[in-house]
Amino acid sequence: xxxxxxxxxxxxxxxxxxxxxxxxxxxxxxxxxxxxxxxxxxxxxxxxxxxxxxxxxxxxxxxxxxxxxxxxxxxxxxxxxxxxxxxxxxxxxxxxxxxxxxxxxxxxxxxxxxxxxxxxxxxxxxxxxxxxxxxxxxxxxxxxxxxxxxxxxxxxxxxxxxxxxxxxxxxxxxxxxxxxxxxxxxxxxxxxxxxxxxxxxxxxxxxxxxxxxxxxxxxxxxxxxxxxxxxxxxxxxxxxxxxxxxxxxxxxxxx
Ligand SMILES: [Zn+2]
Numbered sequence: 001x002x003x004x005x006x007x008x009x010x011x012x013x014x015x016x017x018x019x020x021x022x023x024x025x026x027x028x029x030x031x032x033x034x035x036x037x038x039x040x041x042x043x044x045x046x047x048x049x050x051x052x053x054x055x056x057x058x059x060x061x062x063x064x065x066x067x068x069x070x071x072x073x074x075x076x077x078x079x080x081x082x083x084x085x086x087x088x089x090x091x092x093x094x095x096x097x098x099x100x101x102x103x104x105x106x107x108x109x110x111x112x113x114x115x116x117x118x119x120x121x122x123x124x125x126x127x128x129x130x131x132x133x134x135x136x137x138x139x140x141x142x143x144x145x146x147x148x149x150x151x152x153x154x155x156x157x158x159x160x161x162x163x164x165x166x167x168x169x170x171x172x173x174x175x176x177x178x179x180x181x182x183x184x185x186x187x188x189x190x191x192x193x194x195x196x197x198x199x200x201x202x203x204x205x206x207x208x209x210x211x212x213x214x215x216x217x218x219x220x221x222x223x224x225x226x227x228x229x230x231x232x233x234x235x236x237x238x239x240x241x242x243x244x245x246x247x248x249x250x251x252x253x254x255x
Contacts, residue, residue, distance in 0.1 A: 048079045058083050066137060070165050078160035085133045085163075090156055091215045093128040093140075095236045110148050122146075128237060129155035131163065132219025136180075139163035140216070140244055142237070166220055167250040175202035182224045189246030192238035193231035198246050201226045212236050213243045220247060 050056045055077045057063050066084040069075060082088065096111030098104055111126040125148045132138035139162040143154025169184030170177055182200040189196050196213070201224040207214045209227040217225060233239050 050077060052076050055080055067165060075161050078157045081160040081163055085137060088131050088133055089219055091130050091219060093130065093212050093215060093236050093240055095128045110151060125151045127151040127155040129159040130216055130219055131159040134219060134221040136166050136168050136221050137163055138166060138220040140240060164248060165251060166247045167254060168221055171200035172202045177203065182222060183250050187246040187249040189242040191241035191245060192235060194233055194235060194238040194242040195230040196242045196246050197228045199226040212240055216240055216243050
C-alpha cells in the first residue's frame, strides 16, 4: 500500500512540474502529441485489395472467424484483422522518457534512441502498441522510424499481425461463477529478467497489476487478476512481453 501512495504522490509532483516547466521543446512535443491524436482518430477509408491467398479468402467471406486463422496461417496483411475484428481497440505502452531539464524523465509513449555518425546524431523513435477486441484476442507490436508518427503506424501494423488468442475463465477459489472475467488458472511468463505471475481473482477485484500490464489485460478482455512480478519490471518492453507470454499459456491445454 505505501508503494501506491508514493506512486500517487509522484504523479501529482509530475503534474505540478509539468505545469511549471514551460520550456519550448516540451510544448512542441505536447503539440505534436495532440496533433497525432487528432490524426489517429481519422479513419482512412480506402478499398482493400488483398494480395495474399488468405486475404482473398477473408474478403470473399470464406473465413468468418479469426480463430480459424490464428495458429494455422501467418497473417501478412493487417487488413485481415481489421476485417474479422471490426471493433479492435488500440493502446500504446509508455516505453520511453522525455528529455530535457525540467520535465525530463517523464514517461513517453515513444522511445528515442540515437546513432552517432560523423555528421551528427541520427535519432530514431520506437513505439510499442497493443491491439485487442476485449474478447480474448490481443497482440503487441514494436515499430521504429525516424519520426514518431510512422513509428506509431508500424507498431499498430505489427501488433495486428502478431494477434493471438488467449483463454479467459474463472479459476478463482473465492468465486464460483462461470463467466470469463478472469483467467482459468495461474500462469507465468518471462522475458529478459522480467518474470510475471498472474493469478485468477474473484469478480470485482479489478486488475491488480502495473499500469502497462493493465493496458494489455484490458484489451484482452480480462477484468479481474492478481499478479506478482520479479526482476527489472521498469523495462516496459520486457514487462509487457512477459505479461503476454503468461497470457498465452492460458491456451496450453486447449487443442
Ligand atoms: Zn468468477
